[in-house]
Amino acid sequence: MPVFAVRYQYVDQPDVVTEHRPAHRDFLRALLDQGIVLAAGAYTDGPAGALLIFRGESQEHIAGILTDDPFQQLGLVQDCQIRAWGQAMGPWAG
Secondary structure: OOEEEEEEEEOOOHHHHHHHHHHHHHHHHHHHHOOOEEEEEEOOOOOOEEEEEEEOOOHHHHHHHHOOOHHHHOOOEEEEEEEEOOOOOOOOOO
16 A cells, blocks of 8 residues: 655644644554554654654545544644655565
């Protein structure tokens, strides 16, 4: 199944993002347990955001899954880019 890199950029409301981070992580952890999320983590420099690696059928499929993310539902994601990603080396290389 194809792999996708998802780039989140959060709104500039760090206190609100921090408040709702546990629900966001619970959402991602459930997808990790299902084998849909392969990796996820926040950027540690620059604007607040995260890189998420998903396995899914299509960009549209991943976008549909992300509508259930509490961060998306609360309007805390100001930009979301989903791109097909072909890993040449590493644990998910095809």
